Amino acid sequence: MDMITDMRVINSYQASGNTSGANSLIAMIGSSLFVQLLTAYGQNKKKSKWVILRELAFVVSFLKPGVDAFRVATGYEDKDSTFNPLVEMAIGKGIELALESIPGGLLQAYIFINSPEKTMFLLVSILISTLTTGFSSAMISYDMDVSVANRKEVPLFYGYINDGSTERGITFVFLFLLASLHNLSRTIGTALLLSVSKNLTFGIILAEIALYHLYKLVRRDYVMWIVGLEGWLKYSAAFVNHSIFKILVDYTGERLIRAERLSNSNSTTSPTFRHAAPSRPESMRRGFILVPDNCESVLPLRFAVLLQAELNRRQNRP
Amino acid sequence: MLNLAFTFLVIMWLACAVAFLFVTKSEFYHTFTSTITGWQFTIDSFRKSDNPETKMLSIFDNHSSFTESIKDEVIAYMRDNWAEWVQTEPAWFTPKFISSVDDEFIPDAHLRQLNALELDNQRPRRRSSVGESVREFIQN
Numbered sequence: 001m002d003m004i005t006d007m008r009v010i011n012s013y014q015a016s017g018n019t020s021g022a023n024s025l026i027a028m029i030g031s032s033l034f035v036q037l038l039t040a041y042g043q044n045k046k047k048s049k050w051v052i053l054r055e056l057a058f059v060v061s062f063l064k065p066g067v068d069a070f071r072v073a074t075g076y077e078d079k080d081s082t083f084n085p086l087v088e089m090a091i092g093k094g095i096e097l098a099l100e101s102i103p104g105g106l107l108q109a110y111i112f113i114n115s116p117e118k119t120m121f122l123l124v125s126i127l128i129s130t131l132t133t134g135f136s137s138a139m140i141s142y143d144m145d146v147s148v149a150n151r152k153e154v155p156l157f158y159g160y161i162n163d164g165s166t167e168r169g170i171t172f173v174f175l176f177l178l179a180s181l182h183n184l185s186r187t188i189g190t191a192l193l194l195s196v197s198k199n200l201t202f203g204i205i206l207a208e209i210a211l212y213h214l215y216k217l218v219r220r221d222y223v224m225w226i227v228g229l230e231g232w233l234k235y236s237a238a239f240v241n242h243s244i245f246k247i248l249v250d251y252t253g254e255r256l257i258r259a260e261r262l263s264n265s266n267s268t269t270s271p272t273f274r275h276a277a278p279s280r281p282e283s284m285r286r287g288f289i290l291v292p293d294n295c296e297s298v299l300p301l302r303f304a305v306l307l308q309a310e311l312n313r314r315q316n317r318p
Numbered sequence: 319m320l321n322l323a324f325t326f327l328v329i330m331w332l333a334c335a336v337a338f339l340f341v342t343k344s345e346f347y348h349t350f351t352s353t354i355t356g357w358q359f360t361i362d363s364f365r366k367s368d369n370p371e372t373k374m375l376s377i378f379d380n381h382s383s384f385t386e387s388i389k390d391e392v393i394a395y396m397r398d399n400w401a402e403w404v405q406t407e408p409a410w411f412t413p414k415f416i417s418s419v420d421d422e423f424i425p426d427a428h429l430r431q432l433n434a435l436e437l438d439n440q441r442p443r444r445r446s447s448v449g450e451s452v453r454e455f456i457q458n
Binding site for chain 1: 320323324327330331334335337338341342343346349355359362366367369371372375376378379380381382383384418
């Protein structure tokens with residue numbers, strides 16, 4: 001659904017002569033596909049060429065999320081895979097969120113704000129992007145927490161969702177709403193800030209990411225959980241991992257990232273309060289950092305509103 | 319308009335956050351606010367759990383640097399329990415798990431047995447790690 005609306009938005013941008021906006025969206029979708037292809041190859045590299053080709057075809061045809069969900073639901077196991085199906089699904093969703101959904105939504109919001117022609121279609125597309133981002137984020141948090149294997153292996157971390165089917169359904173709805181609202185507020189805030197000053201916006205984003213890396217280093221929590229990572233790979237993988245997780249947590253409040261397997265250790269992160277952590281797959285432990293997410297989600301928007309008001313005052317001044 | 323949107327988002331977010339806490343287990347609230355790191359949590363899991371499987375996966379399913387500081391404690395625990403696991407063969411004590419354990423954690427007598435078995439089978443005892451797989455992937 002998200003992909004279909006993105007395609008239509010790309011066409012819309014090209015038709016209106018906004019080629020830079022269309023190219024940016026294409027670049028985001030392309031980079032997401034590229035990283036997912038690399039991940040699919042790494043996941044299946046011990047298997048035959050035909051199996052690898054089949055898995056790559058799933059990615060290119062955008063069927064991968066469905067295939068992952070089917071494998072998780074049916075308890076599919078493969079000893080030659082690098083990660084188990086649940087972790088593979090979470091990694092795929094995380095990549096798509098960080099490289100396509102989140103920056104795509106931000107770009108759409110920025111263009112909408114600065115466009116003289118504000119069509120309903122663009123607005124609906126932004127809302128769909130936000131909702132799909134929230135849904136994917138909620139799915140990751142939910143699936144990781146209710147996983148029997150995770151609860152058995154990391155009982156101190158997994159298990160915050162109640163066991164009744166009704167309670168689980170309600171919890172998922174709140175996870176979805178929290179992630180969507182978080183994403184919407186952060187996206188609007190950043191887009192408004194971007195409209196006021198690109199340098200200031202990118203400066204703030206880079207400073208946040210740099211501080212996060214510094215924080216992890218100071219706490220001796222930089223290295224990822226993955227067994228056997230040594231040398232330069234240990235640090236380069238951790239750098240990419242922390243950067244992606246910072247984006248995910250900032251723009252969705254991803255609660256699984258309490259979880260380490262996805263970021264640093266084997267935990268999950270919970271939506272709103274549990275924030276960025278390095279991850280790890282199947283057993284997901286944790287290694288998370290706690291940022292008061294509850295405040296963070298609305299601050300960018302508030303900040304942007306204040307800046308916009310100040311800008312308007314200056315423009316109206318004689 | 320922006321102020322209205324801002325107010326709406328804040329109210330909705332707060333309402334959802336409160337409702338979320340209401341429908342989840344209170345004993346896990348601390349996991350949303352804790353500042354514990356990955357390696358601290360891994361060590362906690364090893365020390366606080368009574369389940370051997372949880373203890374072992376905490377140690378051998380995470381990067382070795384996480385538990386370097388308690389290596390001696392882990393070795394002592396495994397030397398006390400390895401013989402029992404060999405006899406009782408719990409579900410988690412699989413060849414895959416054994417192959418993921420470094421030699422220094424296995425009691426000497428059992429290590430010699432494992433090595434003798436490997437010689438018979440003509441295959442290496444240890445499986446390749448994810449790190450090795452990634453390195454091979456990059457090199458190829």
